[in-house]
Amino acid sequence: MANLIFDRIHNISHPWAGAFAELEGNSDSDLATQRIVCKNWRMDHRVSVRREKEMHKSKYFHPPLNGNTWWTSRNNYFNNELCLPANKSIFGKKSAYLRDANETNAIWHKVASSNLLVHVASLNRLLKRLRKSEYSSSLDVCRFEEITGYDLPERQPGENNDHKLNRRVDELANGLNQKGSATIKKVAGLLCDSLGEREPPWWACFANEINKLIDDCDWPELCRALGMGHIEKGEWLIVWRYSVSIAGSVYRPTVVEANDGPFHYPSPPDFPYGITMPLDRNLPACREVLHPPLKRIFAIDNCTGVLGRIDNQISDYNKIDLLRDQHKLRLLQEFTNSEIQTWLDRHT
Amino acid sequence: MTIRHPLLYVKSILTDIASKDDILRLSECLAGKHLPAIGGNEDPADILLRGLSFSSFDRDLANKVSGLLGLLLSAYMDKIKANGCYLTSGKKVSDYQPEHSIPMVLFQEEDFLYNCLVFASCLPTNKILSQALINFEHLSKKEKNQFVNWNKTGRQLRYALIYQQTDSFLEEFWFGIINSFTNKDNNVFSLEELADIMNAWRGLLWIPPSKDNRATGNVVSFDRIEKGMLALHKVFVKTENAKVFLRKAVRILSQAYPNSPNFWETHINERLVDLPELLQKVFFDQWPGLRSPLNIAKVGEDASDDWDILQLRSRCDIAKAEDNKVVMDILEAIKINLSPTINAIGCSKLEIPVDDTTHYQKAA
Numbered sequence: 001m002a003n004l005i006f007d008r009i010h011n012i013s014h015p016w017a018g019a020f021a022e023l024e025g026n027s028d029s030d031l032a033t034q035r036i037v038c039k040n041w042r043m044d045h046r047v048s049v050r051r052e053k054e055m056h057k058s059k060y061f062h063p064p065l066n067g068n069t070w071w072t073s074r075n076n077y078f079n080n081e082l083c084l085p086a087n088k089s090i091f092g093k094k095s096a097y098l099r100d101a102n103e104t105n106a107i108w109h110k111v112a113s114s115n116l117l118v119h120v121a122s123l124n125r126l127l128k129r130l131r132k133s134e135y136s137s138s139l140d141v142c143r144f145e146e147i148t149g150y151d152l153p154e155r156q157p158g159e160n161n162d163h164k165l166n167r168r169v170d171e172l173a174n175g176l177n178q179k180g181s182a183t184i185k186k187v188a189g190l191l192c193d194s195l196g197e198r199e200p201p202w203w204a205c206f207a208n209e210i211n212k213l214i215d216d217c218d219w220p221e222l223c224r225a226l227g228m229g230h231i232e233k234g235e236w237l238i239v240w241r242y243s244v245s246i247a248g249s250v251y252r253p254t255v256v257e258a259n260d261g262p263f264h265y266p267s268p269p270d271f272p273y274g275i276t277m278p279l280d281r282n283l284p285a286c287r288e289v290l291h292p293p294l295k296r297i298f299a300i301d302n303c304t305g306v307l308g309r310i311d312n313q314i315s316d317y318n319k320i321d322l323l324r325d326q327h328k329l330r331l332l333q334e335f336t337n338s339e340i341q342t343w344l345d346r347h348t
Numbered sequence: 349m350t351i352r353h354p355l356l357y358v359k360s361i362l363t364d365i366a367s368k369d370d371i372l373r374l375s376e377c378l379a380g381k382h383l384p385a386i387g388g389n390e391d392p393a394d395i396l397l398r399g400l401s402f403s404s405f406d407r408d409l410a411n412k413v414s415g416l417l418g419l420l421l422s423a424y425m426d427k428i429k430a431n432g433c434y435l436t437s438g439k440k441v442s443d444y445q446p447e448h449s450i451p452m453v454l455f456q457e458e459d460f461l462y463n464c465l466v467f468a469s470c471l472p473t474n475k476i477l478s479q480a481l482i483n484f485e486h487l488s489k490k491e492k493n494q495f496v497n498w499n500k501t502g503r504q505l506r507y508a509l510i511y512q513q514t515d516s517f518l519e520e521f522w523f524g525i526i527n528s529f530t531n532k533d534n535n536v537f538s539l540e541e542l543a544d545i546m547n548a549w550r551g552l553l554w555i556p557p558s559k560d561n562r563a564t565g566n567v568v569s570f571d572r573i574e575k576g577m578l579a580l581h582k583v584f585v586k587t588e589n590a591k592v593f594l595r596k597a598v599r600i601l602s603q604a605y606p607n608s609p610n611f612w613e614t615h616i617n618e619r620l621v622d623l624p625e626l627l628q629k630v631f632f633d634q635w636p637g638l639r640s641p642l643n644i645a646k647v648g649e650d651a652s653d654d655w656d657i658l659q660l661r662s663r664c665d666i667a668k669a670e671d672n673k674v675v676m677d678i679l680e681a682i683k684i685n686l687s688p689t690i691n692a693i694g695c696s697k698l699e700i701p702v703d704d705t706t707h708y709q710k711a712a
Contacts (some may be wrong), residue, residue: 029350030357033385068381075380076459078389125388132466133503136543142592151596154550154603155507161470162401200389230387261387317351 004346006052007045007269015056015063022067033262034071036320037255043347044255044266051101055256078200078259085197086249086292097201097251097290105252107272107289113245116207117289118214120226123236123307124169126191128162131155139194147186148172149179166234173236173307181305188238189300192293199293201257205276205286207241214239219308224279225286229263229315236309240294242302247291257290262320265327268340277327279315285330354384358399359406366412371420374413378463393466411472418477421464425483462501468508473556478512485509485521503543510551516558519572522551526579535586542593545583549597552576553604568605574619577601581627594630602634613637 003010003017010017023031023038055061060077061070077096084095096102130139131152145151153168155161176184192199205226207214213222223231231237244250253274258264265277274288294302328344352360361382365374376382380392390398400410468477484505509518525548529541537545553576557567580597584590602612612635620628620638632638 030352030354030360031384032351033354037385068376071383072380075392079391079459128394133469133507134497134500136503136547137499137538137540140539142542142589142596145596145599146592151599151603154600155469155511162398259387259389260385262385263387317354320351 004042006041006047007043007343007346008049015061016065016070019065019067019070023071026067033260033317033320036262036324037074037260039347040255040258040264040266043343045269045343046105046252046254046266047256048101048104051096051256054096054099054101075260078256082257082259083198083200089197091197095201095292097254097257098249098292102251102254105254106249107252108244108248108250110272111244111250111289113243115244116241117204117244117247117250117291118207118210119202119204119240119242119294120222120228121238122231123173123238124166125235126195126238127152127169128165130191130194131165134198135194135196138196140190144187144190147183147190148176150175169236170234170309173309177307184238184305184307185300185303188240188303188305189296192295192299195293201251201290202247202293203253203257203274203288203290204247205288209284209286214241214304217306217308220310220312220314221280221283222308223310223314225276225283226288227263227265227276227278229279229317229320230261231310231314233310233313236307238307239304240299240302241304242294242298246294246298246302247289249291251290253288253290262317263315263323265324268331268335269343270337270339271335275331277323279323281323281326281330285327285334353402354386355395355399355402357384358395359402359409362396362399362409362413365416366409369416371416371423374416375420375460378467379460380463391463391466393463396467397470407472411474414468414471414474414477417464417468417471418474418480421468421480421484422476424461424464425480425487428487458497458501462504465501465504465508469504469511471512473512473514475514478514481505481508481512482517499540503547506544506547506551510547510554513551513555516555518551519555522548522555523576523579525551526576526583529583530579532583535588537584537587537589537593545580546596546600549576549580550600550604553601568607568615570615570619573601574623577623577627581624585624585626590626591630594627595633598630598634609635609637 003012003014005014005016005020020038020042024035026035055077058077058081060073060080062073065073081093081096084091084093086094086098088094093099097105129135141152150168150172153161153164176187203226210222210225213225219237222237223229252267252272255264255266263277263279265275267273267275274290276286276288278285293299331340332344361373361377364370365377373382377396378392383392383395386395400406400413465481468481471477488502488505526545529537529545552572555569555572556562557569561567561569577594577597580594581590584593587593616631616635617638620631623631
């Protein structure tokens, strides 16, 4: 296993071999989530040779890399090569997952365009992001206040801003739910547009696998089914449901887009979609895809217009290994071809 | 093997850094090293800030880390000065002299500087940190294209400057930004321009009180607030959305100093009559209590209860009023609702013809 990267055998001279060995060799239990990310990068066959070469050529993975510098490079690559628009614009390049080097993961031609997708986001995190300086010139705060009747809390030093923001989002979300779906849709559009061209790609699952949880407003279970372990108690979810034709360029996700997500698990070889790792063994796994974020009228019209609060804890970091073992069994039960067993064995 | 909550682990890293004055490790953390995977694509500075606040905000730790960040950015600035080079000039690591233990490779990355600035924006104030940020501001003025992404890193520097002020050194800087938008040609403001103006306003509001004022509890500088609001009024007055923009400025003010409406009403009331009508309106919108002396309907409901307030405030208002409308409003209130009360308490001198406002001002 030690010499596999992207499910391909490499010799010791691979530019990342030392970095991976270092990160995996760190026995600090608190860094277990880093090791899981490494494990995923080793087993993810979805990153093609061509795409890997492109990554090596980028300035972010410039050798020599040790464990720490590779960890930083991964994040910088995500921020600067993936958080880009779907088309070449002022940045001169488009998001890395939409480039030719990743064409093996393009699946829009394989999915019926009438299929419905669901994207779930945390309202708290969207607002937190939008309060940063770089968005102060894209978020029309006066328009936000005009639509919602609330203003965003000022960011203040020397205190827990997340708690303050979350309290404010509680007020805002309750108020918006009372105002109704039309207002929430307007807010959804405003937020999506304000996030601009540097918004990360959207992860989405197929609606028919998750509709019941949305219709039942079972928000914590929705997060668990989608493997959104980073979402915390007290956050509010905002949901979009739309057809594949609106999503546009639909791709199979990879570990590169999963960035630092420890609740991700690569989907099996030859499977055209991603698969979520549910945070509860009793929940079914969902097929997932990646596509450019919805903007403008699409972000307004396709928002469900309901906000849901997470009232209990979603994940337990101590159970990640157990969840991964359960997920492996789930995959083996669902996919009976021998290729999957071999793939999993390679990475045990 | 038990895994602590990743943010608890981050807090322990910061505690360790603080106890050892480990600037190198702090710089590495701000570059994203040593941090656990938590998902959600958060910047290193945000992960560190969440760690600092995990369970409860540790102010002592935050103060200590703020000082270390000041030293880190000062060393960064020294290095830049010594080498006469800038962040985006494409210098190689070998161009730097190894005189400091902090590896300069980190400093070439604007992502790293951005994270330092995000962190600085949320930490308690520290003099060394404040000075380092001011030095960066001077540098960025000298080299206009210093930042690859001014919208991101340059604006974040402004944010950090706002919240790291330890004296009034930047007061003219903030006023300068606001005043630079006065007499704008088309009177239409882009979101970028609005952001710059409002950030400058925040800058004014976050100037700390002088030692003397702090000692006497005068934390809010009403002179500066009045001057700032007048400057903003001058900038926006000709725009279609002047009221919206000024209302936003007042809301920023109310959040910067989260005092009771009564506090604002007491302190602003005495200055209100000197302000342009539009500013009066936006203050009224924010603190409706300011209306009480002029609100005819309210006065009419329980005139005798309100009489004392009316007498005190309205006399003050009338004495200062240059705008006859203010006087007329008060006179109207008295004429319609209060004449019986006035007579009852023997203030007959207030019963004057409503068209003779000059006379009324003298009487008041």
